[in-house]
Amino acid sequence: MLGFQFQGKDETTRAVELKQRLKKEMILIILDDIWKEVDLEKVGIPSKDDQKKCKIVLASRNEAVLRKDMGAQECFPIQHLSQEEAWHLFKKTAGDSVENNLELQPTAREVVKECEGLLPVAIVTIAKALKDESLAVWKNALEELRSSAPTNIREVEEKVYC
Template sequence: MEYVITIGEIAKTLLSSIARLIGHLISYNTNIKNLEKELQKLVDKKATEVDPRVDEAERNLEIIAESVIRWQKEVDDINQKGKEFLENDIEVINKCLNGLCPDPKSLYSLSRKAKEMTKKVLGLLQEAAKFDEITHPGPPPKIGSTFITEGIRDFESRESIKNEVWEALKDDKLSMISICGIGGVGKTTMVKQLVQEVERQKLFDEVAMAVVSQTPNIKKIQGDIASCLSLKLDDESELTRAGKLRQRLINCGKRILLILDDVWSELDFEKIGLPSRGERKGHTIMLTSRNKDVCNKMGSEKNFPVDVLTNEEAWDLFGEMAGISIDHHLHHTATEIANECGGLPIAIVNCKGIKKQKEKHLG
């Protein structure tokens, strides 16, 4: 009788183990299918919705939110782990078909792991649903990066002036300086070279520049400066825009170089929104103008006059543009062209006489 009971208990235990195995196997299959389905949803979400938005934002020089970058990485990681896990699942199924199923404990462990991975996948899907703004505007490119100064000839007569202006920019006691000279003499070119050096050496935290011209457009000047400073100005009145710009300049706690290029007449700083002399803490305003008196009226504390090129510099520039060397045969021609151009670099570069000399020389 005891022998029969023992057999019965063994059978009962065996049937119970088989039932548990079947239960774990069913649960395992369910969890595996859920993992496959949700993982595919996540991969599709990244590939068709998030990645394209990130790519477009990067093309537009926008900054990607750190949470989005982290999310992309986590999706790639869980996708890789999920693929490896599912490949292992195929081996488990094949073994079961051959009568080599893992023990219930191992099967339960695999099933639980699949469930945990699915939970993480669902969490990433929920997080992606909250991605309203995945980027924010990046800082504007540095002004110096927009200037092409490579190949610009450095003349001795300019270098000394440029060095003096550089020293003035480093002088905290000077809040406004100016570069003066007739049109085409190279004032703006010098400013561009100085701006690139300022940015290389980080002399100022920010640099803003606006071209004023003979007929100043206050809103355009405000907009150009604001754009350099990443300040958004809506299409409001000049007065409102001036108030915002002024507050941005005096309350930011940064050293700012403000450049007003091609100034023809005295400007109303209050109307534009530029700080007064007493408010320029760490700020420097640099003007370029054809008229030194205008700069003096605006409060320039130091003026740097730029004269025309010397005869030798003009001859050398002519020869460089024409692609020829100035020997005694061409000295008279070079002198005539230099005189005709008034020693102005821009006039020499664009002189028709250079084209004729090129053709004659090449012919």
């Protein structure tokens, strides 16, 4: 979106290039679903001292990562979606494959129940992966979710766990 092309071949050179470019821009950087400390300088995001126009929003399930590891100035807790909100989001994303298929609905509701506590991006990703699939695929996905290993659901590992 910045219309920026890296010239350097290695990560360190690219980080320097990115940092120089970001210092010139008024930009909001959002790092979502942080699980451990991210060295912002190492990836080329300007430090607190260099942030004149650059603002950073960090999102994590672990407040300690934000406060202690990342030195966040303010934290705003966000609640998980309620079961009904998760079902509505899932149904809206999966569309007619859930809405109009009475045979599929009980399995779909169980899939959503297993998504409890997942981020909305995970719920949307799972719904998109299952949209227009057969009941057998849905049941397989449900078993994958129950075993806490949803890596065999198309696109879930790539978009949610990476």
